[in-house]
Structures are given as C-alpha cells and as structure tokens.
Amino acid sequence: MIENEDFLKVAIDVAQKENIDEVIAQRIKGKTYQIRFSNSLIDNSKIWNNDILELFLAKGKRTTQINIEAPTPTKIRNTIVKASKFLLKLPESFLYNGMESNLQTYKKLDQIFDSKITNFSEKAPELVNAAIQTSLESGAKKVAGVLYFGYSKTELLTNYGNKGSYDGSYYRFTIRSFVDAESSGQGIVCNRNLSGVENKFIQVGPKAGEIAKMAVGGTQGHPGKFDVIMSPTVAANVLGQVFDGVNPLKIMIGMSPLKNKHIGKQIASENFTVVDNALLDNGLGSRPFDVEGTPTGKTPIFTNGILEGLLHNTSTSKMEQAENTGSSIFFDFGIGSKFLAPGPSNMVISGGNYTLEEIIAECKKPTIYLTSNWYTRFTNMMDGLFSTIPRDGMFLIENGEIKKPVRKLRLSDNLLRICSNISAIGKDVQQIYWWEVETPTFSPTIKVNDCTITAATQ
C-alpha cells in the first residue's frame, strides 16, 4: 500500500492534463542524521528532514526532470504546469528512447529496513564516543570521523501504472585515528541493519588506531615500479573508477576507459569477477526497482576477467540493442539538469582465497601496501591515465614482511593496466561507502603487479 499515493497520483494526473506523454513520480521521505567528530570530540550533530518529489516528464523525445521539496498538491500543480511549458521549448533528445512501459512487479526487500533505526539517534552519540574512546585506548592520540544514519520511504508511480514502495535504513561510520600528524589509520563500517552495531563501532576504532600506530616513524618512500596491495577501501576507489565507466553514456562522452569493443573480451585478470547487485540485504545501494519502474537485479559486469556488458536503462538498451538491466537513475554531471541514464547500485567484487597475511607473505618483490587513498584524478579518462594519493598508513613490504611505514608517494598508473595485472584477491570482502567511494562497493584486498609509484621531485 502506498501511503502517499495521492501525491503521486496528483502529479501523474496534472502532467497528463498538460498533455505530457510519460511521467515518473518518485517521493522520498525520511530523516538523515549526521554526527561529525574531530580531535576526539563531537563537532556537530545534524538532522535533515527529507521530503522530495522527483518528477520526470517526457513529451515525445523531449524530457525534463524537476524536484519538489516538501510537496503539497498546490506546489505539485504549479510546478508541473510550469515545467510542461518549459518542456515544449526543449528540442528532442537523441538519448531518450522511452521508459519502462510494461506493468511490473517487484521483489520485497524486507531486510533493507531495520525499524530500530528510528530510535538510533538516542544512542548514536554514546556509540560515537565509545568508538573514539576505544581508538584512543588502542594508542591513537586523536580521532576524527563521521557517522551517518537515517531512514526513508521511497514511493514510485509512473503513467504506465507501475507502482511500488520500499523502506530503507542505513548507517555508515568512518573513523580516522591519528598518533601524530602524519601517522593515521582509517576504519569504515556500514550496513542496512543495526544488528551488532555496538560491537562494530567498538572494534573499528582500535582497527584504525592500529594502522596509525604502525605508520609512526614513516619515511619518504622511493618512486619506481612496485607491486601494490590495495586495501578494500583503496580497491573500491581505484577499481570503482572502472565501474563508473560501465555506462554507455559515459563511454559516449569520453568519461570511461571502457569501449564497446571490450564487451565479451578478457580485459581484466582471470580472477576478477564483479556484479552489480541491487538486491543485497545489506547493500546501501539496494532497491527493488529503478526510477522508471523496471525491476532491478543482479547484473554480471566482469566474469573471470571478461567484460560481460554494461549497465542499461530502457533508452540505452534500445540504442545499443542490449538487455535492460534495471539501472535507470536520475543522472547529472555534477552540475546541470538531470536526465534518465544508467547508474550502479551495489558493486560486488568476488572475494578470493587469501587472507591479507597470506598476500603479504607471498610478496617476493618489493611491494607497497596502501590502506587508504583520496583525490583520484585523470590525465585522460578514455585512456584511464590517473593518479591517486595514498593517505593513512602506507607500508613497504620486502621478503614477505611489512618492513617499514613509508610516506609521500603517489600511485600514478592506468586503470585498464591495473585490471589486467591483478595477481591476488583476498577473502576479506567488505562494504565500502565513504567520502571517496560514492557507490556502495563490496571489495576485498587486491594485489596488483608492477604499478608506477611517483613522488615529488623537490
């Protein structure tokens, strides 16, 4: 039963009265909380009262997307009337080839909502302070981080009669512990449900503190060719740049290292298997339907290193004669107006057979172990030429052992080369979602051979 079906119906009815051909109305209502902390103290606690009606209108191949905050029937009517007039002044978009028009049913994703979340704000500050305390007790001198949590109801109605709703809850916690200004470590924990959340918070603080302690006394590292071990956090960011490019739109505009000719070809190491899975119980990107009302599912991206295909919505699947993967989102380029295009849900990299300790022990060549990174940027996105900055503990491994902490290095390499040089995958798959990883990614530790490491020249 859709609680606010009336609002959605009002939107569809008004749009149809304005002679709009196709309409999507999606309302997301809920609360988001944030607790930010630094220097081992809570800096700010925030609450966002979210209530947004997202509308998509199409007249032939003309499309526009608008949002209405705190919707009321009057706001909905006025906004749609204005937007309909605006829409008629737009030219046809070659990208738009229709939306989901078949009547669909959806799987129930009961596990993505935990009712305990509605009272979590009562104990969240205590849990944050407990995590800070355990990290300090493990040797950290100061601790920073952020906790987000919240819940929302998402309701969808389209002019084709597709309707659905789901409740979602989540928390995500990042903690960064410092022993000194340049010796730090980070831990991440996130989930849809609150089971065992107290223990997870208490455990992740010391984990960050341990990395920070290991990083003490780090010295300038040497540039050169090294094998690199990426923690799940680093792998999610670096390989996430490839996953972002599993998108026909991004390929078309030169924002992806992938090409259509790669589909069906082995472009990654044989041990590399990835799916986009929108139906995971604990995935922060899980959803039963996309914004068009197409049911979501599990889409193979890489199987044993072979690029299986791209993510698609109705329009791109028609353009490229591919299967619709139920991946439609309201897409933008960071700024600018939104339109329908494919986007990821949860990216899941299959775990391997190794523990981190085993991967380290088998390093015969000098190897750099990266625990975290940030600021990934490209010289050329089509070629996949990028660099990223390691942060937090970074370690030189020699003869199968962590030899010493190193600092001030940069991973400067090529995404496709990295995909094809994966030599070991850990079994430690962990959901990563933080400031530098915006698509929920289930990632293990990953070792890549022969990477280029650079450093400042002066």
Add this chain to the structure above:
Amino acid sequence: MENGKDIADFAVNYGVSHGASYIEARVVDSRDESYASRNGIILSGGITYSSGIAIRVLANGGMGFCSTANLAKNTIEDVIEEAIKLAKASKRKTPITFSDEKVVQAKWKTPVKIKFEDISVEEKQKFMIGIDKILNKEFRFKLPTRTFILDLYSDEKYIVNSEGSKVESENSIISTVSFNTAKGKAGGEQRMLNLGGTSGWEWIDEENVVEKILDDNKCLVKAARNAIETNLNEVDVVISGEVAGIMAHENVGHPSEADRILGREGAQAGESFYLDLIQKGNLGDIKIGRDEVTIIDDPTRPGNSGFYLYDDECVKARPRYLIKKGMLNELLLNREYASRYNTKSNAAARAINYKREPIIRMANTYFAPGDFTFEELFEDIKTGIYMKSFTEWNIDDRRFQSKYVGLEVYLIENGEITDTMIRRPILELTTFGILGNVDAVSKEFNSPHGYCGKGEPMQGVPVWLGGPHVRLRNINLGGKNK
C-alpha cells in the same frame, strides 16, 4: 521570501527560549536552470526551484544543525528542539564558542544587468548549439566528442542570528563547463574548461565567452596533434594564471583553512601542513616562499565566482592576505575557529544551500601581480617550459605534495617561446618546492572559474582561482603514469 524571513525570525526566538545559547536561521530561495548538450544536441534541460531553512544552534557547548523545506511553524519547532537535543548529547569536554563580532544589519547583491529569467529558453539553447556549431566547423573530426553544460543559478538569502545580526542578499552565478576530447597522433587529449562569474546573462558577451571557448579548443586540438614526448629534466617553468591559480588554491588556500589546521576536516579533506609551521612560529614570522610570493583570497571582487560582501555568519567580508612577501600572514577563519585563535573572523564561512552548514571556504584566491611584463619572464630562460593549461591534478590531504600535468605546454629556448609543444609534462612538487622557487610574477591577470569541494556532505562552492604568470626556477619534472 517575506514569509521565510518571518519564519527565520520566529526560529531564532524559539531556539533562544528553548535552551540554545546561540542560534542562527538562514532561509534560501533558489532557482537553478541548466542544460547539457553533446555534440550540439541538447541532452537535457530543467529548472529547479528550492526553498528551505537551515538552523544552527549552540547548546551546552555542543553544536546542532537541522534543515527543512517545510516552513510550517510546528515543523520548525520540532527540528529546533531536536537540534538542541543532539547538540547537548554530544557532551563535549571543551565547549564550542564563537568569536565576538559586530552586530550588523545589511543587504548586498550581485550586480546583474540581464536576469536569467528574461532570456528565452530558446535563446539559451541557441547559445549552446551555436558554440558547438563553431567548434564543429573549425575542428570537425579533430574534436569528435564535445559535452557542454550551461548553469544559471540565482538565490535570495536571509540570515538572522540570536545576537541581532541580519543580512539579506541576492546572488546570481552563471557558469559553463565544456568537456571535450581532441584526437591526435599520439592519442587523445581531454580538457575540462570551467568558465563562470557572479553576473547575469550579460556575462556571455562581456567576457567574450564564445571566443574563450573557441581559443581554448584550438589549444586542445593543437596539443593533441603536435605535442611531443621529451626527456626534459631540470628546467625553468613559466605558468599561466590558470596554473598559478590552481596552485594558489590547492597549495596555499586549503592549508590556510583554520578548521583543517585544527583537525575538523581530519576524516574528510584532511588536515594541513601549516600545523607544523604554526606550532614553531607566529603568523607574520614564518617564511614559506620567496619574497615574490604574495597570495590573496578576496571575496569582495565583483564579478568573480566567489564574490560576497557578508559571509553566512553575518561577518563583513574583506581581502585575506594569506601569504605576504613570502611570509605566512593570515589564516581563513569563521567564528568558531577565530574563537579558537582568540581573534576575529575574516568572514570565510559559506554554505552552498540551506541543507548545509557554513564552513570555512576560499572565495577568489590568487597570486598578487608583480612587476614583470610577460616578455620579461622569458628573457633569461635558456631551456624551459611555458605551461598554459593543465589536466590532471591532485594533492595530499595535508596539502604539501601536489601534482599538475600540463596540457598546452611550449618549449622555451634561449628566451623565446618556441612552437614546439611538450606532451603532458608533470610538475610533481611540494608546496615549498613551488613557493620556494618563484622568482618572478607578471603584471597582467587572468580569472578562471572553478568549483571547490570540501565538507561532508560535500559542498562544491563556486570559486575563482587565477592570477598573473609566475616563473619557477630549476624545476625537476616528475614521473609519468604509463
């Protein structure tokens, strides 16, 4: 907005009577019209209106923030009570305090000649399609992929706090982004060009936007077709205002942010290497670069993307001299961090919309012009490079280890800029490596637009990062990613 102002006033009174030692309310009504095109075909267009209130409180030494688009009084009461409750629950051992600032009642607005609403949708599209026609006619297959975004943002804002300050403002920002790929012998080159300013639609003509985009793409195509790999090692480097601007922003502006220095961004954008310097010396006494280096962050420059006259904490804006003649001179401060340093705020608090807290941000950051003419910068360079634009860049989270990859770069030989273009030379330098090797700055000035990302949730604020040409001596070029 009139209703919004009443609600904001109500919110402040309600917060004070319910346990907030400080409360500010910020109502923002905004309009964002934007279009995206690919190869001259409009992909999308939309106008989004937004209206809501941000409320920030201090209670029992803690800080709480809430926002809502629902301006009903009972909703406002609920969110304020919850914000106060959360602020108290933080149980800080050291309370958050704000610096004492002058109580102000002020209004400011961006000078606008032609409002965005007064230009037809058709004319806006004609502008976009027209640019692409020019590029396509000029370059054809040499520039096969062209993406263009036009964004027209305007807002009205009212900020009131429990100390009695009230500031009303109207802002208008126009910006374009072009992301193009040029084909060349050695592969492709890509360029993201941001242009923008605080202005109305007149900016398009006054700033010669079409000409700028055409010229920039000429350089992109030229770089893709002509640039060659070289094995240059130690060279003198002349950088344009665009490259100098990004360095001023990344290597000096960001580490000057007091919230970073004191750790508030520790788990996000990181801290600052300035912490080490400030622990060992006092502002004004710390040498950080050559005497030729003066770097200013000035929000009061009309037309520039980071223009404002009062910040989001009702503090009057003024130029901030971050580095003066090579000496670390001033930090970027909001009221919280001014209090920590026992000084006054220099009005660096900004929030991108009503859903975000105001945090310390740069505005318009630049190397101060010097005494050299453009030609004089090159006169005594035996071998060097002239880097006019850049592609990839990044910097570590203490803002010390930076990397800038050149796009349009020319070889300098015997005091002359040659026609030889160098492919993707890399400046991989520490901040000291940059500021310690500047020996000349030109008189003329350039003003690129950009977005600065910081905070959590991310707040991408419009900024301006430019300046004159700058000469760096004896620079070792960095390693490549192959």
